[in-house]
Amino acid sequence: MNARNTTGVPAEGMRRRRFLTTAALGGATIVGASALGGLDADAAFAAEPSLDPAIAKSSFVEGRITGITGSVLEVAGSGGGHARVQMTHVTSVWKVRPATAEVIEVGDGLYARGVPMPDGTVAADAVWVNIVNLDTTIRGIARNRVHLAHGQHEVVGNILTDTGASYAGRGLTSDLSRLRIGQSAQVLGAWRPSDDSVDVVRISVGH
Amino acid sequence: MLSLTTGLLPLLLAGLLGWTGAAKALGPDVVVTAPKTALARLLSSSERAARVLRATGWAELLLAGALLAAPGSALPGAATALLGAGFLGYLGYGRARAPQATCGCSASEDTPVTWRAFARAALVLAGGLTAAVARRTWWGALGDRPAASAALLAVGALVLAALSADLDRRLLLPLRRLLLRVFGHPLTGRGGAPRVPVAASVELLEHSLAWHTTSPVVRSALLDHWESDGWRILHYSGVHGEGDTARPVAVLFALDATAGRDTPGDPVIRVSYVDADTGAPVAAEELRAAPARRSLRLVE
Numbered sequence: 334m335n336a337r338n339t340t341g342v343p344a345e346g347m348r349r350r351r352f353l354t355t356a357a358l359g360g361a362t363i364v365g366a367s368a369l370g371g372l373d374a375d376a377a378f379a380a381e382p383s384l385d386p387a388i389a390k391s392s393f394v395e396g397r398i399t400g401i402t403g404s405v406l407e408v409a410g411s412g413g414g415h416a417r418v419q420m421t422h423v424t425s426v427w428k429v430r431p432a433t434a435e436v437i438e439v440g441d442g443l444y445a446r447g448v449p450m451p452d453g454t455v456a457a458d459a460v461w462v463n464i465v466n467l468d469t470t471i472r473g474i475a476r477n478r479v480h481l482a483h484g485q486h487e488v489v490g491n492i493l494t495d496t497g498a499s500y501a502g503r504g505l506t507s508d509l510s511r512l513r514i515g516q517s518a519q520v521l522g523a524w525r526p527s528d529d530s531v532d533v534v535r536i537s538v539g540h
Numbered sequence: 541m542l543s544l545t546t547g548l549l550p551l552l553l554a555g556l557l558g559w560t561g562a563a564k565a566l567g568p569d570v571v572v573t574a575p576k577t578a579l580a581r582l583l584s585s586s587e588r589a590a591r592v593l594r595a596t597g598w599a600e601l602l603l604a605g606a607l608l609a610a611p612g613s614a615l616p617g618a619a620t621a622l623l624g625a626g627f628l629g630y631l632g633y634g635r636a637r638a639p640q641a642t643c644g645c646s647a648s649e650d651t652p653v654t655w656r657a658f659a660r661a662a663l664v665l666a667g668g669l670t671a672a673v674a675r676r677t678w679w680g681a682l683g684d685r686p687a688a689s690a691a692l693l694a695v696g697a698l699v700l701a702a703l704s705a706d707l708d709r710r711l712l713l714p715l716r717r718l719l720l721r722v723f724g725h726p727l728t729g730r731g732g733a734p735r736v737p738v739a740a741s742v743e744l745l746e747h748s749l750a751w752h753t754t755s756p757v758v759r760s761a762l763l764d765h766w767e768s769d770g771w772r773i774l775h776y777s778g779v780h781g782e783g784d785t786a787r788p789v790a791v792l793f794a795l796d797a798t799a800g801r802d803t804p805g806d807p808v809i810r811v812s813y814v815d816a817d818t819g820a821p822v823a824a825e826e827l828r829a830a831p832a833r834r835s836l837r838l839v840e
Contacts, residue, residue, distance in 0.1 A: 353775060353814065354768045357792035360812025361827035423777035423788060423816075425760035430738075459761040473716040476726040480716075485640065485651055492727065497737040504801030505740035509727035514717050535739060 394418055394445045394455050401439060405454060408443055418445050419454040428462040429523040429532050430495070437462055440526055463524040465531060471516045471538075479512065479533065481520060489530040490520060501539035512538060546674040547681030548689055550607040552696040553620055553667045556660075558604035560645055564597025577644035578634030578653070593644055599623070607671065614672045621668030627661035651705045660703040738765050740800040741772050745793055747801060750809040753827065754778070757813065758791050771810075772797040780813055780822050788816040 394416045400407035406418040426432045428441075437443075437460070444464055447457035469488065473480030481488040497505040498512065512518070519537040524530075564570060574580055574590035583589050603623065606616035627645070634641055635653050643653045645660070682689045701707050720726070742762055745751050751758075757778040764775040776791040794810040796803075813822040 350764075350766055350768075350773070352819065353790060353792055354766075354771075354773055354794075356790075356812050356814045356819075356821060357773050357794040357810060358768075358771060359821070360792065360794070360810045361824065423760055423763075425763050425777070427761055431762045431764060458759045461761075472713060474720060474726060485642075487651075495737050495739075497739050504803075505737050505743055506800065506802075507735050507737050510725045512725075512727065514713065514720065 391446050391458070392449050392455055394443070394447070394457075396443060398437065398439055398441050398443050401437065404434070406437065406443065406445075406460075408445075417454040418443070418447065418460070419450065419456045420460070421456055424457045425459045426462065427460065427464065429493070429534060432462075434460075442524060442526075463526070465520075465522055465524045467520045467522075467531070469518050469520050471512060471514055471518050474512055474514060478530075479536070481518065481531075489528075490522065490533040490536070491525070491530055493532055493534070496533045497535045499535065499537040499540070502537075505535065509536070512536065543676060544681050544685060544688060544692060546670050547611075547676040548678055548692055548696070549667050549674065550611040550617070550671045551678040551682075552693065552700065553664065553671060554604040554607040555697065556664070556700050557600040557607070557620070557623075561597045561600025561604060564593050564644075565601055566597070570594060570597075573642065573644055576642050578630070578638045578641040579644055581638045581641060582630075582633065589644075608678075611671070611677045612675055617668050617670070617672030617674070619668070621665050621672060624661050624663075624665030624668050628658065628665060631657055631661055651708075654705065656703045656705055660700065663700070663703070736798055736800050738762075738772070741765075741774065741795060741797070744799060744801050744803075744807055745774060745795060745809065748807055748809050750793060750811050754791055754811055754813075757789065767797050770797055771795065777816070778813070787822075789813040789822050790816055 394408055394410070396408040396410040396412075396414075396416065398406050399409045404420040406420065408416045408418055410416060420426075420434050424434065424447075426434055426436065428436045442463045442465075444461040445455065445457045446459050447455040450456050467481070467483050467488065469481035469483045469490075471479055472482045472487070477492050479490040479492065481490050492509065495507070496509065497507060498509050499505050500511055516538045519540055520531065520533055521535040521537075522531040522533045525532060570593050571590050574593055575586040577589055577593070579592060580586045580589035583592065600623070603616060603620055607620065610616055631643060631653055634643060640652055642651060643657045645657060701711075757780050758776045759779055760777040762774060763777055766773055771794045774793040774795070776793075778789050778791040779786055780789045781787060790813070792812050792814060795807060799807050811827050812824070813827070814820070815822050
């Protein structure tokens with residue numbers, strides 16, 4: 334059995350993956366589909382409170398990270414407030430793709446879901462770093478980037494190896510060759526503070 | 541070369557002022573653009589801003605004419621420099637007070653003020669000062685060295701065009717479209733065989749009954765993923781049980797690595813909970829109790 338991934342994983346991680354693979358393939362098989370909201374990057378923008386009992390108690394934190402003290406993130410809300418987000422060992426971190434807490438930097442934008450603690454912190458289940466969801470128009474297409482117009486702003490979108498596209502509401506595909514200049518495009522991605530560009534995770538056209 | 545440049549400067553300045561002046565004085569876009577300019581903020585009235593833009597346009601046209609007709613005299617050059625200085629001050633005000641507002645410099649642009657507008661105004665100021673002290677006529681310079689003059693004028697026009705944001709839309713877009721047509725779509729055949737992105741597997745999972753069944757347990761977003769023998773394993777964390785019996789579990793999904801939401805047929809998804817501390821399977825019976833539901837068959 335060979336488990337593989339794009340990123341380098343240490344031997345300890347590989348052993349754990351092999352064990353978890355065995356567990357996963359030995360699990361119950363469930364067939365069928367139903368429409369239900371998700372917890373992936375899209376869920377960061379789900380405004381409706383979930384009916385899921387696990388999520389009903391959740392609260393959201395949004396803003397810029399002003400400091401990192403141990404496993405606590407200091408967050409200045411864009412509305413002026415201040416919040417403290419406690420990272421735990423099961424907090425999932427998203428920064429362009431699933432990541433670990435080490436990738437979080439001071440100055441990053443943050444969107445977190447978690448449970449309020451008695452000491453005023455929010456223990457995070459999931460943290461999305463620099464996530465953006467932009468309504469844009471495609472103004473140019475090159476080999477490793479797309480030029481986007483967002484309102485009156487020109488935005489450069491970096492195409493990654495795993496950037497996905499969705500055409501007319503259909504499922505995600507890695508085929509980006511059907512993008513056209515002039516199309517309206519919804520871009521889900523991660524803002525890069527260093528050069529103010531956006532790493533495109535998913536681009537939806539004809540939605 | 542220097543004398544040639546100073547000789548031809550009035551011609552370039554007249555071209556620029558003639559173009560922006562005509563757009564402002566005669567163009568139909570002024571009334572539409574005026575409310576979006578920093579000028580409207582400064583004068584707190586769109587109508588007044590439109591009138592001032594029109595007047596500025598006529599002044600620029602007048603200056604352009606004077607630069608062409610009387611290149612030897614100091615007055616048109618000095619007035620152009622004054623106009624450039626005024627533009628710089630106005631742009632500075634606009635940048636400070638209304639960063640989102642447009643400059644209105646050529647009436648049709650609707651992009652915020654950038655360094656290019658400043659550079660263009662600074663060129664008008666410097667060009668005006670140079671023209672004011674120059675004693676050479678542009679037709680003299682043109683007559684002496686026609687080839688060099690033409691090249692210099694072309695370069696000057698290119699620089700001015702590059703500094704005008706409203707030409708982007710007219711030039712850049714058709715240019716990019718043409719490049720795509722000539723060289724083909726640059727994103728075709730990226731990275732060899734078409735692969736199903738991990739996000740597509742997550743999307744498929746989150747529309748599945750498996751997700752519906754496990755969602756009260758799952759507490760994280762995707763933590764890790766990898767592929768093994770054609771399966772794509774998605775790893776989440778969760779909490780199973782209530783109160784005293786609650787314990788952290790790893791929630792594992794295994795699904796076909798080549799399946800997406802558009803793949804025909806029902807997706808098969810394997811689910812298991814593994815105790816995060818002991819590694820033992822948890823609640824296998826509970827998951828098996830989930831009904832194996834299939835989509836409804838279409839009536840033919």
